[in-house]
Amino acid sequence: MSQDFTSFEESLAHLTRTVDELSDIVARQETEISILKRRIELLMGREAERELSEGGTVALADQRPPHW
Template sequence: MQDLEERIAHLTRTVEDLSDIVARQSKQIDVLERRVAMLMQRAAEAELDAGGTVPLADQRPPHW
């Protein structure tokens, strides 16, 4: 019986540790998504300021 209690305690701690890791990664993903959105907006504004009519992301590559 004590062996089972030790295993349960170990598994409980592992689950809590993994939960903390997932929560931290979720926050990091949110920050990275905001940064990517800001960078995409800056790039789009820079393309418009440069006088481009079609955003670079929408243009076909020259080898097509």
């Protein structure tokens, strides 16, 4: 019985460590995704300004088509 309890504690400790590691990874990915979203928004804005300055129309890439 004591050996079963020790085995259970070891498994629980391993799972706890794994969950903590995955939580850290998810938090880092969330930060990276936020940064990448901001960069994309900046690039889309720059491209829209460039197209307007060249006499083009407003970029509609971020807008839904009328049939949606």
